[in-house]
Amino acid sequence: MAGLVVASLTYFSFAGLSGAMHDITAKLPPVPNPAQVATSTVILDRAGDLLRPYTIADGRWRLPVTLADVDPTFIAMLKGYEDRRFAEHHGVDWRALGRAAGQIARNGHIVSGGSTLTMQVARLLEGAPTRGFPEKLQQIVFAREIEDRLGKDDILALYLALAPYGGNLEGVRAASLAYFGKEPRRLTVAESALLVALPQAPEARRPDRDPKAAKAARDRVLDRLVAAGMLDTETAASAKTERIPKARKIFPMLAAHLGDAGRKGHPNTSVIRLTLDGRLQKKLEELASDRARAVGPKASVAIVVADHLTGEILASVGSADFMDSGRNGFVDMTNAIRSPGSTLKPLIYGLAFEQGIAHPQSLIEDRPTAFGGYAPVNFDGFYRGTVTIHDALTESLNVPAVQVLDAVGPARLVARLKRAAANPKLPDLSAPGLAIGLGGVGITLNDLVSVYAALARGGRPVALHDGTRATPVASDTAPMLEPLAAWYVADILADVPPPTIGARGRIAYKTGTSYGYRDAWSIGFDGRYVIGVWAGRADGAPVAGLSGIGTAAPVLFEAFDRLGGSRAPLRAAPAGALIASNGELPAPLKHFRRPGMLAGKAPDNPEIAFPPNGVQVDLGIRAGDPAPLMIKIRNGKPPFTWFANGTPIAQTPFARSESWEPDGPGFVTLSVVDSAGRSDRVTVFVE
Known part of the structure; x- marks a missing residue:
């Protein structure tokens, strides 16, 4: 047996190799560069950190990876253990092959392999085992072909992407995430040793199935590196005490809804970078999950955070738990069309301020009033009599809001929503009526965030974008509101009483509750950020006790807390702001009156x-x-x-x-x- 091995290797390395190469080369697959290897689609955040990966077509995890993504210690240990002359040979290390053959001759079994990293890449690209000498010869020829076509760094990158690590894991990045829960750029010595050992027998040494075999293989790598002078004994001894992972970790799955949208919108792109902040996304997904459990077993929570100065969406939580079918977690509630409750009232009053028919301190009547066949009532069933518009908005009174909407016109309200890139849906394509002011229209959480972003910017719309798409708002779009009217609205919303966990004046915000306790809303902003919160059931069923102030508002204030850093102050009053009591107002503004009633x-x-x-x-x-x-x-x-x-x-x-x-x-x-x-x-x- 040993003599046959030596003779065959001698034949391959000299006369036989050149004669056989022509026949073998014709059977070889093409040599790819690393960019041509199919890899998992990955969704990244604004900093390039992983939000969510997807498997390739056959269900394997093979994440894109470059040399720069991997700890240099791992690279050095890999070369030291597998291929010490990697930089010197041209695909085949004849000395290593000769040594391996001699060991077989002396011991009757394989003591150490003679395959180079290039030969292993050749085997991985061919996808076939090398059980006999013809297959080994083909691997040698293919390795030399690879060396002719690619540089050493590209060859190493192919190994890092294709090496098997057990089950459906391929490549060092997938293995590092699955076994250690982290990217491979900062591996410990023990972790590096384990990842060096696994590809030689990935199924037999899988730590999630046989941690003892995995530990033994890792320790052999450490011992050999000590013998080669690459590690000192103390470092190796310390590494051997590190625990072997006994189970695979779940791959990251942040911003699952947005990741699916990005993948659908860019089917041929393997790396999709979103505008999200991964750390903030994780915090808010945890917040949504916690608060949804408190609301009920089938409830869900959605949150959107945007920087209204740039239009970038920093977090998008589509549901409380993407994988929870009981909560219909697969439904992206940031894009679901729901009734907005009272959240459109600020824009109604803003239109009145803009037209000069009202001022925050104008008096308005909160009394039973009918508008044709429509007779709105307040949420609590009580009326306050004569109040200021400021108080009518901070207390979210319904009758005054409908009076003002009757004056400014429902069609104008819808038109201004569209200026902010919102897309309100009217029932049965009917004309806008007064009921839209109290939630009789369909709108999404993303749309409401866009509307409030315009409010925060002094009435100027901004194109909100997340990396998958951009809201179509042109730079010359008409303002949603004039700056003074927008400031009046924001100044009033800053006085809305906060929930018990909040402090007054930190943000300007509004809540809303849809008819039948089906949707709870809270949207707010400071000088830089706008956050929208929705809570309810994805199937539209009522939820007992659900309300904007009691359910959604606490989530809004907690979301602002999790932004970290200091809050940006709200916009200062623009020129022309009339800051006065009711008694100091010009006569036409002292009491709200509808324009049609002017003599x-x-x-x-x-x-x-x-x-x-x-x-x-x-x-x-x-x-x-x-x-x-x-x-x-x-x-x-x-x-x-x-x-x-x-x-x-x-x-x-x-x-x-x-x-x-x-x-x-x-x-x-x-x-x-x-x-x-x-x-x-x-x-x-x-x-």
């Missing part, structure tokens, strides 16, 4: 809402520090052309307000003309 004015005609006709406006001109005069219009059809004493001031395509700086004190006549030629004018005294 002598057709409801559709443009009307200068501020300043009112005949008033005296103190702009600080006499004090030497003049401020611009803010002019506001309601009704009419844009674009508007503005005049002061007959001289055009400006023409703005979307805005319903304009600022103008007078030359000095005195009377001035202000007028406006809309696109239909209708006009209005007022005369005021400025000083």
